[in-house]
Amino acid sequence: MSNKLSSSVPTDREVVLGILNNSEEALNKLYTGYFPMVLQFILNNNGDEDDAKDVYQEGIIVLYNKIKSGNFELTSKLKTFIYSVCRRIWLKKLSQNSRKTKDVSDFDDIISVEVDLEEHEEKDQRFEKMQSALLNLGEPCKTIIQDFYINNLSMQDICEKFGYTNTDNAKTQKYKCLQRLKKLFFQH
Amino acid sequence: MRNEIELEGIIEDYLNGKLTEAEAQAFEQLRLTDPSVDHKVVAHKVFLESLNDYAAVLDLKHQMNQAHAQIDVEGLSKKLGPHPSFIVNLWRKNKAAIAVAASFILLTIVTIYSIQQTTQQTGTYEKLNKEMNSLRSSTNSLIRNVKSSHSVKPNVNPGKFGGTGFALSSNGYILTSHHVIEKSDSVYVQNSKGESYKVKMVYSDPVNDIAILKITDSEFSPLAPLPYSLKRTSSGMGEKVYTLGYPKDDVVFGEGYLSSRTGFNGDSLAYQVAITVNPGNSGGPLLDNRGNIIGIINAKESNSDGAAFAVKSKYIAEALNAIPQDSLVRRIASTKKNQLQGLKLTKQIEKVQDFVFLIKVYK
Numbered sequence: 001m002s003n004k005l006s007s008s009v010p011t012d013r014e015v016v017l018g019i020l021n022n023s024e025e026a027l028n029k030l031y032t033g034y035f036p037m038v039l040q041f042i043l044n045n046n047g048d049e050d051d052a053k054d055v056y057q058e059g060i061i062v063l064y065n066k067i068k069s070g071n072f073e074l075t076s077k078l079k080t081f082i083y084s085v086c087r088r089i090w091l092k093k094l095s096q097n098s099r100k101t102k103d104v105s106d107f108d109d110i111i112s113v114e115v116d117l118e119e120h121e122e123k124d125q126r127f128e129k130m131q132s133a134l135l136n137l138g139e140p141c142k143t144i145i146q147d148f149y150i151n152n153l154s155m156q157d158i159c160e161k162f163g164y165t166n167t168d169n170a171k172t173q174k175y176k177c178l179q180r181l182k183k184l185f186f187q188h
Numbered sequence: 189m190r191n192e193i194e195l196e197g198i199i200e201d202y203l204n205g206k207l208t209e210a211e212a213q214a215f216e217q218l219r220l221t222d223p224s225v226d227h228k229v230v231a232h233k234v235f236l237e238s239l240n241d242y243a244a245v246l247d248l249k250h251q252m253n254q255a256h257a258q259i260d261v262e263g264l265s266k267k268l269g270p271h272p273s274f275i276v277n278l279w280r281k282n283k284a285a286i287a288v289a290a291s292f293i294l295l296t297i298v299t300i301y302s303i304q305q306t307t308q309q310t311g312t313y314e315k316l317n318k319e320m321n322s323l324r325s326s327t328n329s330l331i332r333n334v335k336s337s338h339s340v341k342p343n344v345n346p347g348k349f350g351g352t353g354f355a356l357s358s359n360g361y362i363l364t365s366h367h368v369i370e371k372s373d374s375v376y377v378q379n380s381k382g383e384s385y386k387v388k389m390v391y392s393d394p395v396n397d398i399a400i401l402k403i404t405d406s407e408f409s410p411l412a413p414l415p416y417s418l419k420r421t422s423s424g425m426g427e428k429v430y431t432l433g434y435p436k437d438d439v440v441f442g443e444g445y446l447s448s449r450t451g452f453n454g455d456s457l458a459y460q461v462a463i464t465v466n467p468g469n470s471g472g473p474l475l476d477n478r479g480n481i482i483g484i485i486n487a488k489e490s491n492s493d494g495a496a497f498a499v500k501s502k503y504i505a506e507a508l509n510a511i512p513q514d515s516l517v518r519r520i521a522s523t524k525k526n527q528l529q530g531l532k533l534t535k536q537i538e539k540v541q542d543f544v545f546l547i548k549v550y551k
Contacts, residue, residue: 024251031255039261040268049261057252064248123241130242149236150243175193182235 009033012078019067038086044105059086062120076111083108133184141177199232349549352433352472358411359517360403364471364547365486366394377545380439391510396503397486415539417526419480419501433472434546451497458497465496474498479528
């Protein structure tokens with residue numbers, strides 16, 4: 001019953017090297033290459049296209065972090081790894097929604113990915129904490145922090161962007177924002 | 189406040205490796221001596237890592253969304269998703285259960301079938317023409333020769349096979365079973381008085397197992413008007429019936445009832461009759477108690493007693509139509525009224541037996 005996935009898939013080596021070199025093209029190829037596989041799995045196991053997108057992106061993040069962390073070894077095919085990770089994530093979501101998880105229709109081999117997923121869950125929790133902290137931070141703090149830490153703007157740029165009279169004022173403002181953000185982030 | 193801003197700037201620079209070597213060493217010394225500074229460093233490190241991870245994931249998600257936009261999700265869904273048909277889905281999801289159910293049903297059918305098998309009529313179908321015991325029959329015919337010395341045509345050569353027949357008309361048309369006279373060289377009929385006449389076959393229907401004979405013997409004098417009539421409609425179950433036949437050289441009466449509207453294994457050409465018949469009864473008339481011929485005895489089931497079969501009378505009517513109608517003098521009527529109606533059984537038999545013949549077949 002497994003439909004052959006016809007999309008062109010990059011080799012595993014290409015993907016790993018591409019991600020290590022921050023190649024956008026490699027990520028694109030990876031993403032489009034294996035999405036149909038996960039879509040098929042989710043659609044045939046009580047999910048829809050949006051579920052497939054969420055689960056697949058989470059799976060790719062797991063793979064991405066694993067490759068980036070440097071201790072990635074190709075012990076199985078990337079395909080199998082992605083499938084196993086996405087499968088595990090989806091089954092967990094299903095059981096959380098107390099939907100039935102018996103009789104899973106499988107389309108590929110499965111390997112054990114428990115350790116990877118535990119790591120991922122920790123990271124995911126921090127991600128969500130940061131997300132909600134930033135959300136609760138409010139403007140202009142949120143933008144200042146994002147500009148400085150994420151978009152790597154200099155204090156000078158921020159000073160001009162927000163119309164502060166001098167960089168010291170900007171620094172003080174950033175400091176206050178950061179303290180509040182840290183408080184929000186660590187209190188949970 | 190200013191100090192703290194300065195401190196955080198230093199911590200950040202330290203974590204990002206922007207301090208000079210001397211500054212870094214001095215700062216590490218400060219960390220060792222002041223635990224509160226050390227705590228701030230650790231906390232800030234975790235925080236910055238989290239923020240960087242957050243930024244990375246956000247960036248990754250952005251890239252993935254761009255990639256996602258290039259995918260024809262809807263098209264893929266149609267190709268890969270579950271079949272829209274409920275039945276197909278049901279089949280795909282429950283293949284195992286369906287397989288189990290199917291094998292269970294199969295098993296049940298086989299079981300039921302095998303039970304039914306034993307309830308079916310397993311007996312073989314045995315046609316009732318009689319292979320005569322030649323010794324006995326020659327003795328009988330000898331006796332008959334003595335008795336009826338006026339018989340013009342003493343039958344020296346005994347018949348090898350026998351059956352029963354009955355008159356269809358006064359001028360010597362006689363009906364019997366096809367299988368009685370099948371493959372015969374010559375056929376004679378013998379009445380209840382022991383008189384034999386040569387006959388020729390004028391009609392035969394192997395499918396319905398019917399044959400019509402015509403007495404060709406010049407010695408034959410026409411019979412009286414037939415006492416019975418022919419019933420063209422079918423009879424109901426439970427109908428009391430009787431037959432006269434020649435399982436031996438003398439006419440024998442048998443009584444029973446119609447037990448099924450169909451014959452052997454559901455054969456719709458015939459009735460099943462609960463009546464005791466023996467070889468030699470084949471071709472005998474089956475009458476109801478109002479004197480209507482409703483069938484011709486032609487077989488019985490070998491394994492069970494009292495299950496005989498009779499060809500339905502409507503096929504007699506069909507056979508009669510095959511005979512030139514003007515050659516039938518005072519033919520059998522298909523009226524409801526006849527001479528036998530209302531008579532006691534013994535009287536009926538007395539009247540009927542003159543029209544029932546022993547068929548002797550030489551092969």
